[in-house]
Amino acid sequence: xxxxxxxxxxxxxxxxxxxxxxxxxxxxxxxxxxxxxxxxxxxxxxxxxxxxxxxxxxxxxxxxxxxxxxxxxxxxxxxxxxxxxxxxxxxxxxxxxxxxxxxxxxxxxxxxxxxxxxxxxxxxxxxxxxxxx
Amino acid sequence: xxxxxxxxxxxxxxxxxxxxxxxxxxxxxxxxxxxxxxxxxxxxxxxxxxxxxxxxxxxxxxxxxxxxxxxxxxxxxxxxxxxxxxxxxxxxxxxxxxxxxxxxxxxxxxxxxxxxxxxxxxxxxxxxxxxxx
Numbered sequence: 001x002x003x004x005x006x007x008x009x010x011x012x013x014x015x016x017x018x019x020x021x022x023x024x025x026x027x028x029x030x031x032x033x034x035x036x037x038x039x040x041x042x043x044x045x046x047x048x049x050x051x052x053x054x055x056x057x058x059x060x061x062x063x064x065x066x067x068x069x070x071x072x073x074x075x076x077x078x079x080x081x082x083x084x085x086x087x088x089x090x091x092x093x094x095x096x097x098x099x100x101x102x103x104x105x106x107x108x109x110x111x112x113x114x115x116x117x118x119x120x121x122x123x124x125x126x127x128x129x130x131x132x133x
Numbered sequence: 134x135x136x137x138x139x140x141x142x143x144x145x146x147x148x149x150x151x152x153x154x155x156x157x158x159x160x161x162x163x164x165x166x167x168x169x170x171x172x173x174x175x176x177x178x179x180x181x182x183x184x185x186x187x188x189x190x191x192x193x194x195x196x197x198x199x200x201x202x203x204x205x206x207x208x209x210x211x212x213x214x215x216x217x218x219x220x221x222x223x224x225x226x227x228x229x230x231x232x233x234x235x236x237x238x239x240x241x242x243x244x245x246x247x248x249x250x251x252x253x254x255x256x257x258x259x260x261x262x263x264x265x266x
Contacts, residue, residue, distance in 0.1 A: 023203065023205055029206050032200075045191065058175065
């Protein structure tokens with residue numbers, strides 16, 4: 001039986017998956033707290049996942065994984081306007097995931113941090129497998 | 134020299150990282166398009182990354198990686214109200230990342246899909262390393 005520092009009735013919740021009383025094991029809370037990621041790495045991790053949480057940005061990264069492309073080409077690949085495409089590329093640049101070089105009047109983008117492609121590939125494999133099962 | 138199907142002047146952009154003319158290599162566009170993930174897996178992947186793009190949800194998953202906790206304990210670990218904690222847990226449940234079991238009047242949560250913990254750990258290692266370098 002676990003030691004519980006408090007066990008107080010709270011307003012009964014009709015919502016499934018909620019506690020109807022308050023009962024906290026302080027040791028367990030302490031142990032869990034020690035596992036929590038702190039800033040600034042927490043912010044970097046959150047930002048990286050935020051970038052990957054948008055279908056267009058996923059498509060831009062997948063397109064660039066094939067090779068360097070200019071903004072007009074990327075716009076055509078993802079089926080968006082140049083301006084909307086540039087907007088998403090700015091987010092990817094801010095996170096240092098992609099970079100560009102000018103060639104004449106064209107801006108060619110490439111992957112700067114291949115790490116996110118690894119994250120993306122793992123997720124694709126996992127969910128494709130789950131969908132097939 | 135690459136074959137370009139079109140090379141048309143567009144409104145010059147003052148924004149860095151944009152093309153000032155339109156120049157598209159159709160073969161390259163086609164190759165990149167073939168690499169794009171389609172629905173429904175695209176939606177699953179996007180949803181998984183969306184869940185991980187919030188510091189509280191990252192903390193809830195890290196706390197549950199240590200072991201099962203009830204909602205009151207989770208609320209104490211992440212420093213939020215029971216209601217705010219339940220709200221985030223609902224999102225994690227919807228994505229089938231966590232599950233709960235009732236023990237008396239307490240709802241105990243645990244990790245259902247450990248895959249996301251792997252994604253999270255990889256990201257933490259990567260950004261912690263980058264921060265240290």
